[in-house]
Amino acid sequence: MKQETRKQEIIRIAAKLFKEKGYSAVTMRDLAKAMGIKAASLYNHINSKQDILKTIIISLAEEFTEGMKLIQTSDENCIDKLKSIIELHVRISSQNIYGMASLNNDWMHLEEKLEYYQKLRIDYENDFRNILKEGIVSGEIVNVKPDVMMFSILTTLRSLYIWIPKKEDLNLEELSSTLSKILITGINK
């Protein structure tokens, strides 16, 4: 475990504040106060508020992209690929609960990196949708509109960060398998 730099600490605390109130509502003075220093001192470590947001969001978005590429090119069947995607979201979300809030809610406040983020997001959704479509063709998945299925599963996975911290007794493998059961086989008996 490497020592956390002051910059990393600022980004970590910022993400926590962004989760509570959103990027726009958090001031550099709020952040400084949470760090126990003055606002001006922050600028010895970071270039701008925007820079903090960019770092939080882009690193997470790239992590999801890398995970999806591995799953996509694996030789699993479609249901197992879906289970791997669920595990990917549970893993990344539980490792960075605060950052996930920014990724979900504050991406529109990206400036220079907005287009890049949007491309990663669209590509991710296309890969996801294609897995569902392949599953329909192969007969693994019911022939229901892939867009609605993707929307339903993906919004649940994207909202994990809201819910994970509430569970004291968090077992990641158990959560992944419970979610897989609910999302894939439904809830009716």
Place this chain on the structure above:
Amino acid sequence: MKQETRKQEIIRIAAKLFKEKGYSAVTMRDLAKAMGIKAASLYNHINSKQDILKTIIISLAEEFTEGMKLIQTSDENCIDKLKSIIELHVRISSQNIYGMASLNNDWMHLEEKLEYYQKLRIDYENDFRNILKEGIVSGEIVNVKPDVMMFSILTTLRSLYIWIPKKEDLNLEELSSTLSKILITGINK
């Protein structure tokens, strides 16, 4: 169809802007510009920016509460109650896409009405969870953690506003039944 008052128009346009950038990032000048007037003129119709947010969120939250109470006290079985909840979300979300964004993302910026909102939200979730628990007892619903089931279904329903406007060919009844199928019976064949 009653004539829209100037105040209602301001609230409608504000909700649209809040959906795009969030409450905190939208200024009264942004709103005035979208209305084609000056910022000072807004205050002839509304008391404050906070008042706009309060109106948007509380009216929607109360609409959901009323709907839930009707469903809860009906004599439907649990699966049909769930289907009714799905229809409730599809109906309200499609009628007020912009407002749903504030309800989901900007409730923490409520000031005076924050506690009231939080009570409505907790009550709603308790009613939802109790329906699932009853379904487990009656054997209609699989015996999986009710919290995870509720989280999964409710986050999907709460995110409908993101996705509904993308569909040109929106048929509300069809969307409700497709969602019911996916959320209740799953996606695997």
Place this chain on the structure above:
DNA sequence: GTCTATATTTTGATAGAC
């Protein structure tokens, strides 16, 4: 109902001392 003018506070960010 809208305007101009303006008060007051808060914002992100910089300069320079220590």
Place this chain on the structure above:
DNA sequence: GTCTATCAAAATATAGAC
């Protein structure tokens, strides 16, 4: 690496004329 002091811009909101 942090501070004080400060800037320039932008924020919500009010007063009063038309």
